Amino acid sequence: MKARYLSFKPFLPWRNVERPIDWPGQFGCQAPLEVEIGFGNGEFLARRAQQRPERHFIGIELEWASVQRALRRIAKSQVPNVRLLLVDAHLALQRLFEPLALQRVYSLFPCPWPKERHAKHRLFSHAFLTLLNSRLQPDGEVLVVTDHEPYLRWVLEQIPGSGFAGDWRVIAPHFRTKYERKWVAGGQQDFYELRLQKAAHHEVPPTKEINVQARRVGRFDPQNLDLPPAAKLCSDHPPVTVRCRDFLYDPERRKAMVAVLVVEVDLTQDFWIEIACRDDHWTIRPARGCGVVPTVGVQRAVDLIWEAAAGQT
Ligand SMILES: C[S@@+](CC[C@H](N)C(=O)[O-])C[C@H]1O[C@@H](n2cnc3c(N)ncnc32)[C@H](O)[C@@H]1O
Numbered sequence: 001m002k003a004r005y006l007s008f009k010p011f012l013p014w015r016n017v018e019r020p021i022d023w024p025g026q027f028g029c030q031a032p033l034e035v036e037i038g039f040g041n042g043e044f045l046a047r048r049a050q051q052r053p054e055r056h057f058i059g060i061e062l063e064w065a066s067v068q069r070a071l072r073r074i075a076k077s078q079v080p081n082v083r084l085l086l087v088d089a090h091l092a093l094q095r096l097f098e099p100l101a102l103q104r105v106y107s108l109f110p111c112p113w114p115k116e117r118h119a120k121h122r123l124f125s126h127a128f129l130t131l132l133n134s135r136l137q138p139d140g141e142v143l144v145v146t147d148h149e150p151y152l153r154w155v156l157e158q159i160p161g162s163g164f165a166g167d168w169r170v171i172a173p174h175f176r177t178k179y180e181r182k183w184v185a186g187g188q189q190d191f192y193e194l195r196l197q198k199a200a201h202h203e204v205p206p207t208k209e210i211n212v213q214a215r216r217v218g219r220f221d222p223q224n225l226d227l228p229p230a231a232k233l234c235s236d237h238p239p240v241t242v243r244c245r246d247f248l249y250d251p252e253r254r255k256a257m258v259a260v261l262v263v264e265v266d267l268t269q270d271f272w273i274e275i276a277c278r279d280d281h282w283t284i285r286p287a288r289g290c291g292v293v294p295t296v297g298v299q300r301a302v303d304l305i306w307e308a309a310a311g312q313t
Contacts, residue, residue, distance in 0.1 A: 006075035011067065012083045015291035020098045020206045023056065026083060031056045032103040037089045037123070038062075038110055041178050042070025048106075049079040055103070057082045060092045089123060090131070094207050094266055095293070097135045105132060105142045109179040112151035124155045129162035129196070134204035142196040145175065147183045152192040164196040207266065212294045214285035215306035220275060222249040222256050224312055228304040238265045240297040242304055257287060258305055262297040269293065273305055284309065 012026065024030045032055045039045045039059040049057045059082065061067055067086050074082050085092055113121045124144060132142055142164070146152050152168060159166045171193045173180050180191070227244040246259035254277035262269045271290035275282050284306050286292045 006072055008071065010074050010082050010084050011071060012085055013291075014085055014087055014092075014096055015293065019095050019209065020101075021096050023058070023097075023101065027056050027081065031081070033058065033101055034104045034106070035060060035097075035102055037105065037107040039070055039084075040066055040108075042066070042073045042084075043177050044106070044108055044175055045070065045082060046073045046077045046079055047176075049074075049082045050077055053079075053081055055081065059084045060087060060089050061085070062088060090128060090266055093128075093131050093135055094204075095209075098206065099134050099203065100137050100201075102135050103137055103140055105136070105140075107143070108145045108175055108177055109147060109183075110144065110151075112146060112148035114148065114150065119154070122151070122154065124158060126158040126162055129158055129164060130202050131204050132196075133163035133198060133200075133202045136198045138198060138201065140198045144194040144196070145171070146192050146194070147179070147188055149192060152194060155194060159196070163198060163200040163202045165199040166194060166196050168192055168194040207295075209294050210296060210299060212286060212292075212299050212302060214283050215302055216281045216283055217306065217309045218281055219312070220256075220277070220282040220309050221312050222251075222275075225256070226308055226311075227258065228308055231304060233300055240264050240300050242297065242301045244305070260301045260305075262295070262301050264295055264297040267293060267295060267297070269295075269298065271298075273302060275305070275309060282309065 014021065023033055034055055035058045036045045037060045039061055042059060045057055045059045059070060064086060067084050070084055110123050113119060144155060156166055170190050172189060173184050173191060225247065227247060230241065230243040232241045233239060241263040243261040244258055245261055247256065249256045256275040258273045260271060260273055269292060271292045272287040273284060274287040275284050284302055286298060286302065292298055
């Protein structure tokens, strides 16, 4: 079987490192940092990293298949100055980069979500531009290239108040990425290049993470646990929704597992909470190995299960 990737080294499992990430520490030295959002096959990212060996490059992608293809490409080009993150760009910018950390950000052919009812999925919203602005250095720049003129118009509408000055032009294809080839094969020759120059700074601090507290109960009856119904905790700021989806119990190990879904403004997490017997009490906490980002929502989920267990008669 053909190996999907030749080296795993450029892949950074961000859930297991301290956040915001110490990027010079990851690369072993200080250098200007460039980010590509939605790198697809990694063609542009690997090429750009090869052209600029004195810079560091971070690729952000949502799709694991794309990460695998990019890993293969990076190994073949033998570029040491690239790291790949499998993560949503909102979360990455919010939690993995300090303010003023970035020199340049690229996004080639971001999904345009052409239908009006899907507009909420478009990446370069006003809020996202403001977040990008806060992570860029004073002379920083964002380059967005799209095949879709209405998407360009929509992004232009998002700029006022984001701290960017925008300038766009029609360009010929020259990025040689999968999606550019796809549109060229379909007959398109004109693409839209938008450059966003940082003109003013907006402060958006990285989201603070918390220490999730484990909880204890003296008694626990797995046959009689009344799991909390889906709970939208609007009194919390920002709001949190917690849904318990499944329950398992292993009588031999005296361990119960509750599958929970926790939805917060910038993060949705699907993980297990364990209720495990230790000597004379039961401990309730996120199960190890779930890679949970410790948030207020995770604590709320632990506490809801704690309340259900503590309320057993
Ligand atoms: C239309 S493709 C373009 C891929 C590549 N840039 C190219 O030119 O071939 C858009 C890419 O952005 C990724 N993507 C979409 N939304 C994202 C997000 N919120 N965070 C990170 N990547 C995202 C998708 O998985 C997809 O690979």
